[in-house]
Amino acid sequence: MPLLLDLFCTFFRVGLFTFGGGYAMLPLLQREIVEKKKWATEEELLEYFAVGQCTPGIIAVNTATFVGCKQKGLTGGIVASLGIVSPSLIIITVIAAVLENFAHIPAVQNAFAGIRVAVCVLILNSVVKLLKSAVKDKLTLIVFLVVGVGAALFRQVSPIWFILAAALVGITARVWLHAGKEGRT
Amino acid sequence: MILLRLFFEFFKVGLFAVGGGLATIPFLYDLGARTGWFNAMDVANMLAVSESTPGPIGVNMATYVGFSCAGIPGGLAATLGLVTPSIIVILLVAAALHAFRQSRYVDAAFYTLRPASTGLIAAAGWSVFLLVLLNLPDFRAGGDLLTLFRWKNILLFAVIWVLTNRVKKLKKVHPVAFIAFAAVAGIVFRLGGA
Numbered sequence: 001m002p003l004l005l006d007l008f009c010t011f012f013r014v015g016l017f018t019f020g021g022g023y024a025m026l027p028l029l030q031r032e033i034v035e036k037k038k039w040a041t042e043e044e045l046l047e048y049f050a051v052g053q054c055t056p057g058i059i060a061v062n063t064a065t066f067v068g069c070k071q072k073g074l075t076g077g078i079v080a081s082l083g084i085v086s087p088s089l090i091i092i093t094v095i096a097a098v099l100e101n102f103a104h105i106p107a108v109q110n111a112f113a114g115i116r117v118a119v120c121v122l123i124l125n126s127v128v129k130l131l132k133s134a135v136k137d138k139l140t141l142i143v144f145l146v147v148g149v150g151a152a153l154f155r156q157v158s159p160i161w162f163i164l165a166a167a168l169v170g171i172t173a174r175v176w177l178h179a180g181k182e183g184r185t
Numbered sequence: 186m187i188l189l190r191l192f193f194e195f196f197k198v199g200l201f202a203v204g205g206g207l208a209t210i211p212f213l214y215d216l217g218a219r220t221g222w223f224n225a226m227d228v229a230n231m232l233a234v235s236e237s238t239p240g241p242i243g244v245n246m247a248t249y250v251g252f253s254c255a256g257i258p259g260g261l262a263a264t265l266g267l268v269t270p271s272i273i274v275i276l277l278v279a280a281a282l283h284a285f286r287q288s289r290y291v292d293a294a295f296y297t298l299r300p301a302s303t304g305l306i307a308a309a310g311w312s313v314f315l316l317v318l319l320n321l322p323d324f325r326a327g328g329d330l331l332t333l334f335r336w337k338n339i340l341l342f343a344v345i346w347v348l349t350n351r352v353k354k355l356k357k358v359h360p361v362a363f364i365a366f367a368a369v370a371g372i373v374f375r376l377g378g379a
Contacts, residue, residue, distance in 0.1 A: 061244065096249050
């Protein structure tokens with residue numbers, strides 16, 4: 001199989017068999033990319049995954065792009081990321097089209113009312129989990145509280161501004177102020 | 186031109202949503218509020234569908250929003266918009282992987298970006314909570330405290346919370362199972378009032 005087609009098919013499979021993305025994807029990637037295709041070693045894959053987390057965008061797409069890039073440059077990166085999003089495109093389009101036609105049925109409306117309650121719990125559980133890994137000291141706690149309360153109170157402010165401000169605070173506190181301290185001592 | 190607009194809006198989401206998955210929710214709220222394409226209730230529905238189907242949640246949400254705004258071309262435009270910044274950023278990073286991994290600036294920025302992203306998700310989650318667990322419109326109209334709470338929803342919320350957090354055997358169970366359980370409960374107890 002030509003490499004580009006192989007990249008597309010492999011990441012198509014990863015997209016198809018991953019529920020939820022992110023960490024759920026890692027075992028599948030290990031099997032497909034490291035064991036079967038040998039496109040990366042275990043360490044390289046973990047490195048790509050780590051970079052995928054510290055770059056903007058969807059972690060799964062970032063990791064796919066990275067592996068594709070390493071195999072065949074820009075084209076490889078594009079083909080791999082198209083592969084991983086294609087199952088979503090097909091499945092969601094079908095489901096959305098079907099749901100649009102059934103949305104007026106009372107049972108469907110009641111089912112979604114129940115499902116929204118489950119979504120609330122899932123969001124709460126995710127936030128608690130994220131908090132445990134993201135909040136490590138006073139600075140991170142303050143950032144979480146200020147952004148959380150700020151975004152809840154000022155809904156007209158775009159999340160982009162909070163993200164940019166947070167990055168600036170991090171760099172100010174951890175690089176510039178820290179460097180200043182080091183300079184004095 | 187709605188397709189260009191979808192591409193551009195999701196390009197911004199792809200560029201600024203940090204931490205994957207649920208990190209796209211606050212951006213979708215903002216997008217819905219600015220454009221009127223969909224409301225908060227729709228976001229909760231789309232999130233449920235995105236969690237219960239294969240594929241990364243962020244990509245599923247983009248396809249869903251795009252499709253509901255402008256059909257199949259809309260889904261394509263939104264999804265391509267979402268992945269384009271990833272491709273650009275990763276290409277740049279791959280070229281200078283060592284410098285990127287060692288950079289104190291990247292490390293410092295992400296130190297505060299993660300709690301900020303969590304804060305944004307919490308704020309968006311709070312909006313869903315108000316919508317699903319409380320009945321603010323009726324309460325404002327009547328002022329009766331009893332109408333403020335959606336008791337059946339709160340009870341179901343408590344049951345699912347206990348199941349997902351306090352029952353050890355169920356901790357590894359995939360969220361889809363709880364979504365299906367909630368759907369059945371919704372139909373049995375007529376949670377939508379329909």
